[in-house]
Amino acid sequence: MPLDQIGETLASVYDSLLAEGVPEHLAALVRQVRQSAAEAGRARAEPTCADPRGDPPCPRLALVVEDDAEVRALAETLLDETELDVLGCDSAEAALDVLQARGGEVALVFADVRLAGEMNGLQLARAVATLWPRARLVLTSGHAVRRPEVPENAVFIPKPWRPIDVLLEAERAASEPPSTIV
Template sequence: MPLDQIGRTLASVYDNLVTEGVPEHLAALVRRVRQTADDAPARRGPEIAAAAAIHPQVALVVEDDPEIRALAETLLEETELDVIGCDSAEAALSVLQARGGDVALVFADIRLAGRMDGLQLARAVATLWPRARLVVTSGHGLPRPDLPPEAVFIPKPWRPLDVLVQAERATAEPAPPVV
């Protein structure tokens, strides 16, 4: 069985356990397998590496209010990122499972439709997709919610410039190493 197939299988099982809490050593193993799978096309040859380069970086907007989500999507469409909008953490996790290696920015509200909230999503992204820049927002008077240390918090109403700065950092700054 190829290593990338093992990684995808392990990652999909792990994603289902995120909300229950999983030991960090398992999370580290999943990240290493994913990094190896993400790096595999470059090692296989120029044709496959060129095909992998076709997939542009993605900004994932996770917001249950359609008007605010549309505003954030429109704003981020002005960057070099492709934009995908989701109304729930579960929908965002599906996108991340499919395109996690392409996701450069996750911009998520804390209150979301569905069973998971934005804090649970933030923990999952920090654990499974640590190379994605994680920006969390809320308009409910939270000074700085209990977020992973690498997450950025922007209170609502956010300024468009603040969101664009985070998008620029997601594409310009090197991704953190996978540990």
């Protein structure tokens, strides 16, 4: 999908998100994406990496978002065993910075629901589902989470999670081609 169409889609989504009361961090990010998409539509820049099925493939990234340093390190170490590159963040705001810079590379976002900072993992998941729909979303928490709060395309794994469950989601993120934006 051309970037100008993505920008138009984001603009319509942005308007509906504002009606729901979006945190200022997300609203600012959406405004930046809209501006970048409009500029890219005028400039028509060349793609930064090859087709995911071609050679060389685009780098694929797993983003671990967890404010507990020990749990984050455990998840990062586990995901290091996959073919994905791994990057950890201690807050949703830090994750959004990474996504803004490298969103096209992110195959998996593995995030705790409760995070330090102004945004929680559910707000991050909604932003990812809206702005980076190709990324596989996996949310985790030691506390009960109602399904309506979790984006439709997200997977929820309760804590304590089993390593095999996390590895299976990483494998799905790495092996399944990114979905086409419709």
